[in-house]
Amino acid sequence: MTTSLAYEIRRAGPRIGAEITGLDLNRDIDEATAExxxxxxxxxxxLVFRGQHLTPDRHVAAVSIFGQPFDHPTAIKDPSNPLVYPYRVEQSGKASHWHIGGLWRTPPFQIESLVYHEVAELGGHTLWADLQAAYDDLSEPFRQLLASVTAVYDANPEHYAQGSKKGAVARTVExxxxxxxxxxxxxxLFLSTGALRLAGVSEAESAALLPYLLRxxxxxxxxxxxxxxxxxxVLWDNLATWHYAIDDYGDGPRAYQKxxxxHPETPPRVGSTG
Structure with missing residues (x-):
């Protein structure tokens, strides 16, 4: 356990993840602590902060320490703050697959964060994987090959809205x-199970490479x-990790705000026609 300014860090694993204790995000944070x-x-x-019980406004303030909150065009918005998106799995469905958020957008959002309101008594854990460590363990010839490869995704943000049913892919983004x-x-590495295919390689090569990279x-x-x-x-770096919400809690409750x-320095780009 490491003491750092007004809080302590408890690492979750040797590569990524930490719990922050001794810090109340319902109070204003000085700039030295924020840095x-x-x-x-x-x-x-x-980073995980236990028992914070952040209101929508405080949630936005906490995320603002790390980045610029983003106004999602299709997400259902909290009536008290339009930058907060409430979710309940009974309506939104479960995200029980490895994924990266915001792939309809270029660039995708850099940070995602949740405050939990209701959780099942047992189960419902979340996994994150370090995509940078996964890249480090690839051979140099394979890294060189992947340097010119892109992944193709559905570019329609409405298909990523709560409870939506994906229609035909009319435009794509790489x-x-x-x-x-x-x-x-x-x-x-930067890829998600929602990838339609790889570009920059043949169709047969894509069919072989994509499943390997996902595994x-x-x-x-x-x-x-x-x-x-x-x-x-909890908040996480959406450009360096991907995550998986384990669906082992049956019809138990799961409600949270997001x-x-x-990244404030890079404007979004529109997806291409599919």
């Missing part, structure tokens, strides 16, 4: 399979796991 939190976020990529992080410059990036060697209680606040943040 240290940003450094810890760059280092650990997933993201590099190897992403250089805008804050750290570190390279990592490799989700290896237990790169993952951490957190369970939840009401009031817990705030996302985009």
């Amino acid at each position: 240290q939190l940003r450094k810890d976020f760059r280092d650990y990529k997933v 993201h590099p399979v190897v992403l250089e992080h805008p804050d750290t410059g570190r390279k990592g 490799h990036a989700s290896s237990p060697n790169y993952t951490i796991r957190f369970g939840w209680n009401p009031g817990d606040f 705030v996302i943040a985009a």
Whole structure:
């Protein structure tokens, strides 16, 4: 356990993830503490703050320490703050697959965050995997090949809305399979199970490479796991990790509020015609 300014860090694993204790995000944070939190976020990529019980306004303020909150065009908005998106799995469905948020957008949002309101008594943990560590373990010839490969995704944000049923893919967007992080410059894999195909290689090569990369990036060697209680606040680097909400809690409750943040220096680009 490491003491850092006004709080302590308890690491969740050797690669990524940490719990922050001794800090109340319902209070204003001084700039020195905020700067240290940003450094810890760059280092650990997933930060958990237990028992914060943040209101929508406080949730937005907490995420603003790390990035610029993003106004999602299709998400259902909290009536008290339009940058907060309430979710209840009974209506929105479960995200029980490895994924990265915001792939309809270029660039995708950099940060995702949740405050939990209701959770099942047992189960309902969330996994994150370190996509940068997964990249590091690839051979150099394979890294060179992937440097010119992109993954193709559905570019319609309405297909990513709560409870939506995806229709035909009318336009697509491409993201590099190897992403250089805008804050750290570190390279990592960048792909999701929603990828339609790989571009820059043949159809047959895509059919062979994509499943391999998805399996490799989700290896237990790169993952951490957190369970939840009401009031817990978590945020993660959406450009360096992907996540999986385990569906092992049956019809138990799961309700939370979400705030996302985009990198402020890079404007979005429109997807291409599919």
